[in-house]
Amino acid sequence: MPYPMDLLSSRAVIRPGKFAIVPPEGLVNNVIPRFKNCKISILVSPKIGASFVEYLVNVEPEGENLQGFGGEGIETFVFCLSGQIKVKSYTESEFITLDGGGYFYCPPSDYMCFKNDSGEVAKLLLYKQRHDHLPGYEPKAVVGNVNQIESCDYDGMESVQLKDLLPSHLDFDMNMHILTFSSPGCHPFVETHVQEHGAYILSGEGLYNLDNEWFPVKKGDFIWFGPFVPQAVYSVGREPLSYIYSKDCNRDAKI
Template sequence: MGYLNHQQGYREGLLETRSIVKNGAFAVLTPDGLVNNVVPGFDDCDMSILGSPRMGARFVDYLVTVKNQGGNTQGFGGNGVQTFMYVVYGNVTATVDGQSYELAEGGYVYVPPHLELTFVNNNNGEDSRLFLYKKRYQEAEGVGKPEIVTGNVNDIQQKAYEGMDEVLVQDLLPADIAYDMNFHILSFKPGASHGYIETHVQEHGAYVLSGRGMYNLDNNWMPVDKGDYIFMGAYALQATYAVGLDESFSYIYSKDANRDIEI
């Protein structure tokens, strides 16, 4: 059973999928094949573990569907692990260090590595869906400490990406060297693309929020759609064209930043 589409039993056609995993290099995971993982501390939640060290990532991404009054009251992150939560749809109440934040669709919160995140569903009995992230924080001398950041993407101005008016970016965290990672939303109008095929040391975990694209992943052109998850490993070739008629191809993604490579 693909728990997101609630389909059980035999399919009418052959078993097939667009999903592909090349450990350490790249992956595309479609909603159809995701399974429900039981994780201690998450109550009344359906969740799939997406990118993880077992895939070659240095972070962990989750897709979480929070039901009823479900959530995590035990605590997520802390003890050197920073976390980030983005509300795909619904409404949740997040609490960090005694302060509560009401997060509707497009809302997010970053929690530094010395604090824990808790949250409960607050969507009038309807489900909420979250894109959740954790990564061990990489200390660096003389750079200060990251702080709690919260906001909503609907309040963040879109900026032209690398001089292209048809490609827009939103930066969700401060451009501050205290943070060893960042989150962005990149949106391509139909027909728009990256200006070049990127090759870099940074890793990405991306969740497609809208539209469709053709993504070059390590020189493999892959179709991607709303609800897909994409992992891009260090030095994996990467670029995309937006396809479709009238909806922008948009995805939220993480990026490690502001640190040298440890040896």
Template sequence: MGYPQDLLSNRSIIQHGKFALITPEGLVKNVIPGFENCDITILGSPKLGASFVDYIVTMHKGGMNTQGFGYEGVETFVYCLEGQIKASTDSESFNLTEGGYLYCPPGEKMYLENLADGDSRCFLYKQKYRPLEGHKPYIVSGNTNDIEGQIYDDMENVNLKDLLPTDDLGFDMNFHILTFDPAACHPFIETHVQEHGAYLLSGEGMYNLDNKWIPVKKGDYIYMGPYCLQACYAVGREKLSYVYSKDCNRDAVL
């Protein structure tokens, strides 16, 4: 990267346990055993206050994880941002292009391999699974381009896509894509016990985090902790879109 050409600056904001905005210009590479020929950065993690771990991964030509990602009691999810990735379990394999994803239930390892001639990029997630008697999750794969979105809270300029089943109590979390037309917004400022890790896929916006309005754009990562006030406006000429996780289907623990 070399010598800086200007004063050192960064848009990132870190409020441990509350919220965080992590921007691309400040990312550093982490060494994660099992990932070969990959640039990988840990984004959200318990050290930030999250109950999960999010990563951004650039898989160079020949990049892979043959050791397997995930372990007993931990569920995993991968979303392909660009390129072509082979995502496999011990029994199945899936060819993921942009918008493709794979969810693996606890105990089912995920194996990743870059099939592109150049780089492929993905958003990666893991979380401890909370079992529920009589219910179990299962492998789910698909592509968001094949999912018909739904109108969000009676607002036709906001679109929601659910990536995992919403009517199966075996799943204790879900991934969604929320897309705002220019000038669209949330219907109100939300306050809830669930937390999110969100990666911005396109556009620009003003995001309310803990009642602070913060500019965000494509490539940014946002962590929203439990009860963090949150809402956004889309600004500019492009749609604002992000993929995000949300815990669900479980009672609060005493």
């Protein structure tokens, strides 16, 4: 790692219990058991107030986790940002190939496994949370690619497009979405809701309202939105602002 070229500074904004903006420049690698030849950065965890954990993973050639990730009540999701990996549930025998835009949801009853035998680095988003079981409903494994999903207008706005990656029925207590704002484009109003989000910006630049403060964000940034934090964005760059984000859903609030 080279010496810094200027005064140390960061665009990171960390408000525990409320929200966080995590730019890529400050990420560090973590050693996590079962992961071989993987450079892993933990983007968010319960230590900041989140109810889930999300990682940015560079899987080197021959990198893998064949012992399993999640399971025992923990549901997992992987999204391939670039490169190629092979994934499967631990109890299944056949691997599935994911290219850029590909994703795999593994239910809480099983473990996710993956390997990289492509010869090139694969870049992934990896997600886990404890499943909120609803009697009579059981989620199943889901495989897809965002490039094969039709987008729809978000709240009737043609300038904002939405893709749902997981089924919307009650088997699932979470979903993953991709929201894309043309420039200029924005939310129809400042949202305030109980759902949490973890958002990774895939392209573009924007100004994000978080708890009624405005912050610049851009491709490669990760944003955690805590429950009930006011939030909205304007797309301000030369290309559409697009991000993939998690959402808890389909369950009543606990007391």
